[in-house]
Amino acid sequence: MLKQIMQIDRRIIFILVALAVIIPTLLKVSFPITISEPTRKLYDYIEDLPSGSTVLIAFDYGPSSMAELQPMGTAFLRHCFQKKIRVIGMTLVTEGATLGYETMQEAAKTTGAIDGVDYVYLGFRPGTIQVMLGMGTTINNIFESDYKEKPLAEIPMMEGIKNYDQIDLILDLASSSTTEAWITYINTRYNQKIAAGVTGVIISQMYPYLQTEQLIGLMSGLLGAAEYETLIETPAKATKRMSVQSFVHLLVFGLVILGNVAFFIQKRENENV
Amino acid sequence: MRRQVPLALCFVFGVVMVLIEFSPHPYSKFLYNEVINWSLIITPFALVLGVATLVQTHWIRIRRRAEYWQYSFVVFIGMIVMVTIGIPFGPSHKAFAWLFKYIQTPMDATMFSLLAFFIASASYRAFRARTLEATLLLVAALIVMIGNAPIGDLIWNKIMPFGENLPSTARQWILENPNLSSRRGVILGVSLGVISQSIRIILGIERSYLGGGD
Numbered sequence A: 001m002l003k004q005i006m007q008i009d010r011r012i013i014f015i016l017v018a019l020a021v022i023i024p025t026l027l028k029v030s031f032p033i034t035i036s037e038p039t040r041k042l043y044d045y046i047e048d049l050p051s052g053s054t055v056l057i058a059f060d061y062g063p064s065s066m067a068e069l070q071p072m073g074t075a076f077l078r079h080c081f082q083k084k085i086r087v088i089g090m091t092l093v094t095e096g097a098t099l100g101y102e103t104m105q106e107a108a109k110t111t112g113a114i115d116g117v118d119y120v121y122l123g124f125r126p127g128t129i130q131v132m133l134g135m136g137t138t139i140n141n142i143f144e145s146d147y148k149e150k151p152l153a154e155i156p157m158m159e160g161i162k163n164y165d166q167i168d169l170i171l172d173l174a175s176s177s178t179t180e181a182w183i184t185y186i187n188t189r190y191n192q193k194i195a196a197g198v199t200g201v202i203i204s205q206m207y208p209y210l211q212t213e214q215l216i217g218l219m220s221g222l223l224g225a226a227e228y229e230t231l232i233e234t235p236a237k238a239t240k241r242m243s244v245q246s247f248v249h250l251l252v253f254g255l256v257i258l259g260n261v262a263f264f265i266q267k268r269e270n271e272n273v
Numbered sequence B: 001m002r003r004q005v006p007l008a009l010c011f012v013f014g015v016v017m018v019l020i021e022f023s024p025h026p027y028s029k030f031l032y033n034e035v036i037n038w039s040l041i042i043t044p045f046a047l048v049l050g051v052a053t054l055v056q057t058h059w060i061r062i063r064r065r066a067e068y069w070q071y072s073f074v075v076f077i078g079m080i081v082m083v084t085i086g087i088p089f090g091p092s093h094k095a096f097a098w099l100f101k102y103i104q105t106p107m108d109a110t111m112f113s114l115l116a117f118f119i120a121s122a123s124y125r126a127f128r129a130r131t132l133e134a135t136l137l138l139v140a141a142l143i144v145m146i147g148n149a150p151i152g153d154l155i156w157n158k159i160m161p162f163g164e165n166l167p168s169t170a171r172q173w174i175l176e177n178p179n180l181s182s183r184r185g186v187i188l189g190v191s192l193g194v195i196s197q198s199i200r201i202i203l204g205i206e207r208s209y210l211g212g213g214d
Helices: A002-006 A010-027 A037-048 A063-082 A096-111 A128-137 A178-190 A200-211 A221-231 A237-272 B004-020 B026-063 B070-089 B094-126 B132-147 B150-159 B166-202
Strands: A054-060 A086-091 A119-124 A169-174 A194-198 A218-220
Touching: A002 A237, A010 A237, A010 B094, A037 A063, A037 A169, A037 A218, A037 A221, A054 A063, A054 A096, A054 A178, A063 A086, A063 A096, A063 A169, A063 A194, A063 A221, A063 A237, A063 B094, A086 A096, A096 A119, A096 B094, A128 A178, A128 B026, A169 A178, A178 A194, A178 A200, A194 A200, A194 A221, A200 A218, A200 A221, A200 B166, A218 A221, A221 A237, A237 B094, A237 B132, A237 B150, B004 B026, B004 B166, B026 B070, B070 B094, B132 B150, B132 B166, B150 B166
Parallel strands: A054 A086, A054 A169, A086 A119, A169 A194, A194 A218
Antiparallel strands: none
């Protein structure tokens, strides 16, 4: 019996994971979300900004991480648009160009934000650090036109926005090391306020920067997105997906406990023999 | 000359860029902006190099009939289709966006989603409290995992009369204390390593970036 538990066929585990995903999706269960301090700090910062402020959001991720990061982007953009805060979107990752555009369009549609007036999407430019540093001199020098090839000089929202001096916050939605580059090069050199929304796997890397306030706020994985949705009182994709994540986490938790209980019983039996 | 010139350029630019950091003079700002502009111009060439290497690798695979060489045709078809639409019409064109949204995005997301199944299976098999270190790691991982899901707090609050939302509080404590301390150590170590390696490159002691051996 113990041996069978220890050597359970991995296909059975795959089926259990599939069920843990499918059942909560069909039942549409939801759980109360506890708000963490780093997410609240970001929310409070946006709440305290006066309308007409400008934030820059960098969609530095590809399709593999969009399940976690896209809901963060949508929730954050909704909050900004509701508060009449202007948003500049861009990406340092090739695949992020289309994803960022879609996210901005989706948030704009639900809040009535107008392209060129309430938000501008600049798209992608190659050269991560050079792009960051170049924007510190003039944004226009790096992005001469927006994603739809409209010159920045003809976009009303960009009037008076030259570089980071006119930007109140940069939010980096990242699945790799771009947040650390934003902190190292832009926070340090330009004293620019930076916040981040990152995937669950890299969240542990961000805490030293949070303590030193080089990051003013942080959304951690899908949970961070669900927390932000709760804060703006608009439960959406992340809140729904959190129920699925909850069941899968619970399943893995149970499997690890079961595996270890079986391991210890077998170990004791072997010692007695 | 083939080695001396790059070494000299590396030394001059390395030293100048370090000095610029400490000088607020307008000339130094001008020079800084110029160097940023130059590097912005140089960067896209890396993309060209990447594409050339990709083509070369897959062309060789097809010519040599290496294992699964047929898939290299898929790489070429995908690249040709995206480039044919992307270059003349731009990435905001409907056709390009459609290909990205309905082909690339689902494929990429699917590959990543498979991880959930393998992680569940691997954690069941390999995550064992064999030693003290492994036990500490296991306990921390379980707390962070259950604290990362709202169901953890819900179950705890239902069955325990004390410590409201303890799983998420414990998760936050682990991230903000033991995790933060160890990460800071790693960051400091890496930073010192980067500084020493940079000095070696600027002074021409470290030359492996030039390629072709010493």
